[in-house]
Amino acid sequence: MNTYNVLIIGSGPAGLFAALELERAGVDKIAVIDRLPYPAGGLLNDGKLNFDYRIGIDLDELQIDRDEAQCLMEEIRQVFTGFSKCRQVTFIDRNEKIRALGEIAGENGAQFIAPEQWHWGTDNGRAAVDFLRKRLNKTELLLDTTVNSIVRHHEDTFHVICSHHRKKIRYGAKFILAAPGRSGAYWFRDLATKLNIHHNFGPIDVGIRVELNRKFYDDITDIVYDPKFIFLTSRHKDKVRTFCTNPGGRVRPEDYYDFKLVNGDALSGRKTGNTNFALINTISLTAPFSDTTAFGQMIARQFFLLGGGKPIVQRVGDFREGRRSASATFNSRNRHFELCRPTYQATPGDITLGLPARIIDNLWESLKKIDKIVPGILHPSTLLYAPEIKFFDTHFMTDKDLETNVGGIFVAGDGAGKSRGIVGAGISGIIAARGIARKYF
């Protein structure tokens, strides 16, 4: 049996940045395990990097202040500036247009955040991963290998039980860093329950993906590639925000075992005539039902059923009139629907059948405000896809090093609720790696 000092579960940005940091700190015998044959996690998706402590980073969750976040972000930025296909797309210094946009947003009841942004595009995803992998000198990659469970062996060692091509393999490890991302979040949560690792339910983000003819949004995205508008809705006092804007991008499905979600990305080389962005409503639940995961899955499964196994899409023109979109009229010229050709073939239908009224109210109120800031967003041809759900909803109680109550097991990344994006995931990986290195030496 091979025994490592540190076994990292997940080769996404959290896992890879943790490995880089452990090597830098002089730790040896490190391995990264991933169930996929190509180690990458979410690094293959789009690759927008937001360098702002308010985006994708929860300072309270990571128990760091703004200055620490800024320093860690700078470390990540330094790494990616060496990757030639990653280019800066939003420049914030002394940008008068950003200041003016902030004022218009404020007048319309929105907070506006314009982070410094870099982008490589889905078509450069593999190059991004290769770039990071080349920086790893000592770390072993155990690919096509799924971690099934973890058991404590001795006071200071764990056994990690995996399967590789149907073969059972056991590895020993002094420290474990679990960074399984969103796709492995519920597997790890079940395992955490068995290991008595303390966790509870955090908030969940539920909403839609909006796709429109890019000419309506270019004036904004030419200034800020991925603009962030945040609203506190008037009736329910809920938080709604725009997220993951893709100028010239595509709407993409995210496949799960028994449902599909919508998401979006953009290529670097080939652009579409559309822009898409997510509009999501943050939901917390309290007694008697606090399981935000089950709530999100229930919504997703409902759409799966209503859409015949696909997400649903509705034209704004139909939504306004309270009717479902239908295949026969989906591209109606009379109604100017031809102005936005969908980049993903979802099922034409009625999104109000699948989302709770409170969420629909909040999303529509916010869309009307965005339409005042960016006139044209609510053109009848604009497409509303559902469901877009961000399952970052498991919260692990950890110390400042992201170590759980079970000594020797650390967590990082989206799957553990420690980040919401590539930069945040990388930061949490670095924090955990530093914690492990301190305990190791």
Ligand SMILES: Cc1cc2nc3c(=O)[nH]c(=O)nc-3n(C[C@H](O)[C@H](O)[C@H](O)COP(=O)(O)OP(=O)(O)OC[C@H]3O[C@@H](n4cnc5c(N)ncnc54)[C@H](O)[C@@H]3O)c2cc1C
């Ligand atoms: C379509 C799309 C577009 C996106 N665009 C952006 C963007 O532009 N900018 C941005 O910041 N974020 C974006 N994201 C989100 C981003 O991908 C994630 O925030 C980020 O990858 C999280 O990193 P992570 O390391 O926590 O997890 P991940 O990157 O998800 O990596 C986790 C890894 O763990 C592995 N794993 C899980 N369970 C096991 C197990 N039991 N055994 C072995 N391996 C396991 C998985 O195979 C996976 O490779 C996008 C996501 C999607 C889906």
